[in-house]
Amino acid sequence: MESKKRHIVIIGGGFGGIATAKALKNTDADVTIIDRLNHHLFQPLLYQVATAELSPGDIAAPIRSIINKNPRIKVILGEVEKINPDKNTLQMRNGQIIPFDQLVMATGAQYNYFGHEEWAEYAPGMKSVSDALKVREKLLMSMEQAEGLDDSNKRKSLLTYVIIGGGPTGVEMAGAIAEVAGNGTKHGYRNIKPEEARIYLIEAGPRILNAFPESLGEKAKKMLEKMGVKVLLNTPVTNIEKNKVYLKVGSIETINIIWAAGIKASSLLDTLKVEQDRSGRVIVEPDLSIPQYPDIFIIGDSAHRVDKKGMPLPALAPVATQQGKFVGNLIAKEGKRKTNAKFVYTDKGTMATIGRAKAVADIRGLKFSGFFAWALWSFIHVLSLIGFRNRTRVFVEWIWNYFTYKRGVRLITDRSGCMHCTTYEKLHKELLEVHA
Amino acid sequence: MESKKRHIVIIGGGFGGIATAKALKNTDADVTIIDRLNHHLFQPLLYQVATAELSPGDIAAPIRSIINKNPRIKVILGEVEKINPDKNTLQMRNGQIIPFDQLVMATGAQYNYFGHEEWAEYAPGMKSVSDALKVREKLLMSMEQAEGLDDSNKRKSLLTYVIIGGGPTGVEMAGAIAEVAGNGTKHGYRNIKPEEARIYLIEAGPRILNAFPESLGEKAKKMLEKMGVKVLLNTPVTNIEKNKVYLKVGSIETINIIWAAGIKASSLLDTLKVEQDRSGRVIVEPDLSIPQYPDIFIIGDSAHRVDKKGMPLPALAPVATQQGKFVGNLIAKEGKRKTNAKFVYTDKGTMATIGRAKAVADIRGLKFSGFFAWALWSFIHVLSLIGFRNRTRVFVEWIWNYFTYKRGVRLITDRSGCMHCTTYEKLHKELLEVHA
Known part of the structure; x- marks a missing residue:
């Protein structure tokens, strides 16, 4: 039967x-x-x-x-x-x-906004393609707006970036933004001086990368600071508004807020x-x-x-x-299931990249940083991608970026033509309002 | 002075x-x-x-x-x-x-909707990245919905595609859709049989590709028909509703309507x-x-x-x-402007691709079609792209597609997480409504 x-x-x-x-x-x-x-x-x-x-x-x-x-x-x-x-x-x-x-x-x-779901609108996290594109559009649009303003005081808050959360995502975002915003001239923004970009990485706890050995967290912090990122430790965020992040002491004015805190x-x-x-x-x-x-x-x-x-x-x-x-x-096989099976995690190591030729890695207790950690990070990530096509594309893009310093996908997509949304136009207006 | x-x-x-x-x-x-x-x-x-x-x-x-x-x-x-x-x-x-x-x-x-601007919502044209993504999302979503329905009658209108306008854009779209929808199984849609996809290319005038020599228009039509595209000539569209295209005689039920008519x-x-x-x-x-x-x-x-x-x-x-x-x-130079300058256009030829290894070309009176026209089309388009990066990426993608028959960018982006829009959710609902 x-x-x-x-x-x-x-x-x-x-x-x-x-x-x-x-x-x-x-x-x-x-x-x-x-x-x-x-x-x-x-x-x-x-x-x-x-x-x-x-x-x-x-x-x-x-x-x-x-x-x-x-x-x-x-x-x-x-x-x-x-x-x-x-x-x-x-x-x-x-x-x-x-x-x-x-x-x-x-x-x-x-x-997790820890009960402050209203912050999500002003400080998007990054879980989906849509989230990432939203962050990209905001980032590029704020640079465009800054480029158009002659008064450097007005440019200030447009060129301020706050990343909340010092885990791998926060660290990687802070490093990547430092490379984009700090290299404005390379990307054709002539009014934006590298020193105008202010990037804050805000962490509530006493250290960044707390899943990593302490020495690597310290190393990552130094690398970020060298790139111009201000790392604020022991600094919980108390409130977020459309264009402002409130800390225990003081506040930071910007619309570029990214949530990577939990x-x-x-x-x-x-x-x-x-x-x-x-x-x-x-x-x-x-x-x-x-x-x-x-x-x-x-x-x-x-x-x-x-x-x-x-x-x-x-x-x-x-x-x-x-x-x-x-x-x-x-x-997989019916009736063949082990009754006392037990999952054991094999930790092959953790790594985070901080920027161009900069990364930290902890591979089975072996800690290292710098170019080699970065090359290893790149190699492992390319191999982990699914399928030949994605591997080739990411590899080619990284090689191209390494030699040219350019970022190829600087698109602000016009969503105003979109049936149900006008992100682009609203974003434009929002930015103008904030800086009216 | x-x-x-x-x-x-x-x-x-x-x-x-x-x-x-x-x-x-x-x-x-x-x-x-x-x-x-x-x-x-x-x-x-x-x-x-x-x-x-x-x-x-x-x-x-x-x-x-x-x-x-x-x-x-x-x-x-x-x-x-x-x-x-x-x-x-x-x-x-x-x-x-x-x-x-x-x-x-x-x-x-x-x-140009010729005074029927209300058609734009149901029959988007393709001028911007945003337009193209909208078409892509609708196309993929309709295939996903069809895949989930067991009743082949219900699948019918989901797998019907109407392209209005027989110029190069319309021809190229019709050919490309025939390759996607007609190759459902290759892309993991198991319920969708190639013969279920019905693709209509609708042209008000007596022929397609009317900027090309007549023989090439005829050739393109035959190629499209061989791929399963129904080419309707002398067929003006009289009205477009959310899920229906009205012709002089009869109507076609579908939500997949693309405007390329002028x-x-x-x-x-x-x-x-x-x-x-x-x-x-x-x-x-x-x-x-x-x-x-x-x-x-x-x-x-x-x-x-x-x-x-x-x-x-x-x-x-x-x-x-x-x-x-x-x-x-x-x-360029002040004061050096010629007073009787006259622009003369040098026509280096016209070409349109119809599908995999299929194209038509008219190069200074030399007409040809098939694989060679397609290879030439590909070569010229890769070279015409701006910058080394885009050229490499498009070239790699085409080679990959040629050998695998796969289309790499089949993404329906979740816009429901988006601040100002819920395209994805609405699209989902719309499709469900239409097929309720």
């Missing part, structure tokens, strides 16, 4: 979801991946889209293309509204009910009604399933799992990828 | 404006280029952005970068509201008055109060200046100038480029 075909559902086409799908290539089950967007995004390089070095298409790939070789895997573009863990079903936003035998939630994270897990997890940590991550079992529901797994930024030292695993691509692979292998 | 420095203003950073600026590299005057956008766009390849083959950044370049070598040339990002030809000044939208000694208007054209010159020309033709182009003198105002020149799509046979020059990049060069050289 043959039973109905088993159905595995994966929510999310990020690092975790794609790794799970790949590990399921020889499964005996039907597999469905659901994502709100049609593409997988290589988030670690998203800051380079925001700073006009790469095109969105260079670091994204359609989910359908990635898993196309496997006829077992189906892709659905849509949003999941809630999970019903007792019935083994999930409900889509359009009302459709999808049953599953096993569910892998790789739903990622979003920026994340929280996807709110879809709340519908499971199980134990979550302060950031909304679900506390998972050693095999990454959730208590009482052995067929529901949570991986990546959505999962709270501790390492050997009792610290929660960081929200990084390698963690999500390894967890996806682990869960995929665990559930 | 030294007089005040002469000031040349160029409006528009398209082919004409950039060619003028380049010809002015040794001028004794100050030069200002004004554009509403910060980038020059290689419009002949815009349809490849709309069909997910190229990234916007591949065919656009910041105007500042292009003219950066010449310290005499200043770039202003902004919109000109009107010209005052009697006072030799122009007024910006923000109220600023800019005086000029010579003015070159390279203001281009926009789509252009009209920029409305800024109307402020000159001089003689214009039916498309709004200004009738210019042999030296491309306008009657009574010898210091105001009109070039490119905005100018009405006849060739030897008495036909107006076509709205093509080579015409704009040659005219820009001509005017730039004419006014």
Whole structure:
């Protein structure tokens, strides 16, 4: 007697979801991946889209293309509204009910404004292509506006950049902005002197890159300062308005505010009604399933799992990828599932780039910085991209940028022709208002 | 006694404006280029952005970068509201008055809906990056929606594409869409069978590519038909609604409607109060200046100038480029201007690509089609792009596409996170409504 075909559902086409799908290539089950967007995004390089070095298409790939070789895997573009863990079903936003035998939630994270959701409008985070393009447009537009003003006092706040949060994203953004804004003349802005750009990296805690060894955090800080970035430690942000960031002491006037200060897990997890940590991550079992529901797994930024030292695993691509692979292998074959499987994270190292030929890396306890760390960072990131096409494009772009110092994708896209939005015109007006 | 420095203003950073600026590299005057956008766009390849083959950044370049070598040339990002030809000044939208000694208007054209402006919302044209992205999102989204529907009858109108206008843009769009929609399985759409895609190219006149020799138009039509495109000649469109195109006889149900049916010159020309033709182009003198105002020149799509046979020059990049060069050289040196200069267009040929290894070309009377025409088309277009970076990127992308049949930039960008717009969500809903 043959039973109905088993159905595995994966929510999310990020690092975790794609790794799970790949590990399921020889499964005996039907597999469905659901994502709100049609593409997988290589988030670690998203800051380079925001700073006009790469095109969105260079670091994204359609989910359908990635898993196309496997006829077992189906892709659905849509949003999941809630999970019903007792019935083994999930409900889509359009009302459709999808049953599953096993569910892998790789739903990622979003920026956490710690109860100040109103800040999101003035200080966008960077999680999607759309976020990055928004930051890019603001950045370029403020330089255009500054170029047009003869009074250097008026230019001041247009050329001020505040990045909130001293993790890898904040550090990489600050470095990249220092290179764009500090090289205005190279990009054809003749009125903008390099020394006019003021870039602040603001961190509430006592150090930047706190997931890295302390010496590397210190090194990164020195590198940033040498590039002209003002690094403010122990400086919590108390309020954000349209054109102002309020600190404990004083405030900074600018419309260029970027949020990189913390994340929280996807709110879809709340519908499971199980134990979550302060950031909304679900506390998972050693095999990454959730208590009482052995067929529901949570991986990546959505999962709270501790390492050997009792610290929660960081929200990084390698963690999500390894967890996806682990869960995929665990559930690939029906009836063959190990009962006491346990996920162990292999930390291959952490690295962050700070700018041109400048990076810090900690590879299994080996700490280094400078050109070699940067070359290694570049090499690993190019190799980690999905597909030959994206690898070639990013590689060519980086080589070109290295020799010319130019950033190729300095586009302010005209959204005024767009059906439902007038970002470009509004942005223009906003900037003019602020500087009226 | 030294007089005040002469000031040349160029409006528009398209082919004409950039060619003028380049010809002015040794001028004794100050030069200002004004554009509403910060980038020059290689419009002949815009349809490849709309069909997910190229990234916007591949065919656009910041105007500042292009003219950066010449310290005499200043770039202003902004919109000109009107010209005052009697006072030799122009007024910006923000109220600023800019005086000029010579003015070159390279203001281009926009789509002409022949009095039915309300059609623009349902049948976008393709003039800007934003237009092309809008078309791309609609195209990909309709395929995603179709993939999710099991009933092939419901899929029908989602997989129907109507391109209005049989000029080069319409022909190139129809061919490219046939390749995307007809190759659904290659792109991971498993439910979409190639024969389900219905692509209509609709032309009001008796033939397509009417600027080409008749035999090539006939050849192009046959090539398109072989690819599955239905070419309807002598078929004017009588009305367009959200999800329907009305023809003289019958109607076609779809939301995928693209307008490529005609252009009209920029409305800024109307402020000159001089003689214009039916498309709004200004009738210019042999030296491309306008009657009574010898210091105001009109070039490119905005100018009405006849060739030897008495036909107006076509709205093509080579015409704009040659005219820009001509005017730039004419006014470069003060006092040295020829009094009876006359612009003569050198027609180096016309070509249009229809699809993979398919194109038609007419080079100085030599007509050919097929692989060789396509290779030549590709070669000339890569060389015509501005800058090494764009050339390399487009070349690599084409080679990759040629061997893999894949389109790399199949991104539906999430604009729901966008400050002022929710295109993505609305598009989703719209499609669902239409197919509810």
